[in-house]
Amino acid sequence: MTTQLKIESHMEGQYAAVLSLSGEVDVANVARVREAALKLLERQIKRLIVDLSNVEYMDSSGLGALVALLKRVRESGGQMPLAGAKPRVRRLFEITGLDQIFSLHEDVPAALKEGE
Amino acid sequence: MMEEAASGRVELRIPRQAQFVRVARLAACALAAQLDFTYDVVKDIELAVAEACTNAVEHAVARPAGGRGKAAPAQALGAVADDGCDEIVVRFASDSQQLVVEVIDRGQGFDPRAVEELELEGERLGGLGLMVIRQVMDEVDIECDEQTGTCVRMVKYRAREGR
Numbered sequence: 050m051t052t053q054l055k056i057e058s059h060m061e062g063q064y065a066a067v068l069s070l071s072g073e074v075d076v077a078n079v080a081r082v083r084e085a086a087l088k089l090l091e092r093q094i095k096r097l098i099v100d101l102s103n104v105e106y107m108d109s110s111g112l113g114a115l116v117a118l119l120k121r122v123r124e125s126g127g128q129m130p131l132a133g134a135k136p137r138v139r140r141l142f143e144i145t146g147l148d149q150i151f152s153l154h155e156d157v158p159a160a161l162k163e164g165e
Numbered sequence: 166m167m168e169e170a171a172s173g174r175v176e177l178r179i180p181r182q183a184q185f186v187r188v189a190r191l192a193a194c195a196l197a198a199q200l201d202f203t204y205d206v207v208k209d210i211e212l213a214v215a216e217a218c219t220n221a222v223e224h225a226v227a228r229p230a231g232g233r234g235k236a237a238p239a240q241a242l243g244a245v246a247d248d249g250c251d252e253i254v255v256r257f258a259s260d261s262q263q264l265v266v267e268v269i270d271r272g273q274g275f276d277p278r279a280v281e282e283l284e285l286e287g288e289r290l291g292g293l294g295l296m297v298i299r300q301v302m303d304e305v306d307i308e309c310d311e312q313t314g315t316c317v318r319m320v321k322y323r324a325r326e327g328r
Contacts, residue, residue: 076219077183108215109293110223116293137208144300145293 054078055103056085065096067157071103074111083114090118095127098160102133107141119151128152130160177255181270183222189255190215193266196257200264200323209301210264210321214255216294217268217317221253263303264321271314 055071066089074082089097099115101107115131122129130152134142142148154160177192179185193214197207254269299305304320 073187075183075215076186076222108212108219109297110219112293141212141297145296 054081056081058085058089060092060094061096061098061161064094065098065161066092066094067098067100067161069100069103073106074104074114075106075108076110079110079114082111083118086114086118090121090125096161096163097122097127097129098132098157099129100132100157100160101138102135102156104135104138107138109141109145112141112145112147115151116147128163130154130163132157132160173259175257177257178252179218179255181222181251181253183219185253186215186218186222189218189253189268192255193257196259197264197321200259202264202321202323206321210266213298213302213319214266214268216298217266217319218253218255220294220317221268221270221315259323261323263323266319266321268317268319269314270316 053072054074057069057071058066060066068082068086068089070082086097086099097118099118104111115129119129132154133156134153139148139153142151142153152160152163154163175192175196177189179188190211194207194211197210202210252271254267254271256265256267256269258265295305295307298317298319302319303322304318306318308316308318
């Protein structure tokens with residue numbers, strides 16, 4: 050029994066990367082998200098865009114991982130905008146107040162413009 | 166794995182392992198959908214059950230041999246306690262007024278006061294899982310007992326459904 054989660058990433062120029070998540074992010078697979086993001090951060094990028102547009106379900110395990118990543122990115126002077134969260138996922142940010150902490154964008158192109 | 170009892174009660178037992186949290190939440194979704202909750206409320210109940218089970222998996226500590234005493238930290242996620250406390254019990258009971266869900270960890274359970282709080286730039290964000298549960302359910306009660314474990318009792322009112 051495997052919770053379906055697909056993780057893809059690509060560079061956008063020299064200093065930005067997009068981490069795209071698809072499926073469900075929960076306690077059983079969140080370590081994979083953390084691992085993939087940390088691998089991208091090793092490239093000394095300044096902006097990590099997390100594409101949530103294909104995430105169908107996320108719980109506080111996913112939120113916690115994103116908070117930890119945001120903390121790490123900010124400590125190195127970078128940005129970590131989020132893109133494309135569906136209403137149910139966006140609700141999770143809203144009820145925890147994290148919509149005030151994260152920069153939430155409609156889609157990846159909008160998130161890429163942040164800080165330009 | 167699931168057994169049905171009289172008067173709208175269902176009990177589910179899952180191993181206290183991360184990959185089985187999904188089983189509990191999908192069961193919660195299916196059961197809530199049979200009642201007259203809206204889609205959004207069904208998804209809220211699903212989320213709350215997942216969060217309670219996740220807490221049991223992540224923060225549970227094995228009950229020390231002989232009952233009281235210093236608890237040994239749980240092993241890594243996915244580990245199974247060796248003291249017979251290796252499962253989470255999820256109980257659903259519904260009537261015309263409400264749906265009650267109890268998530269019971271018969272190990273020493275997690276202590277809500279000891280749940281690690283996230284912090285970002287000096288701002289304490291609290292334990293996100295419990296925050297989510299309290300936001301989406303109408304009543305939440307957490308009982309912790311070193312002998313009997315932890316019970317997270319959550320209620321969703323059917324009469325207030327859709328609020």
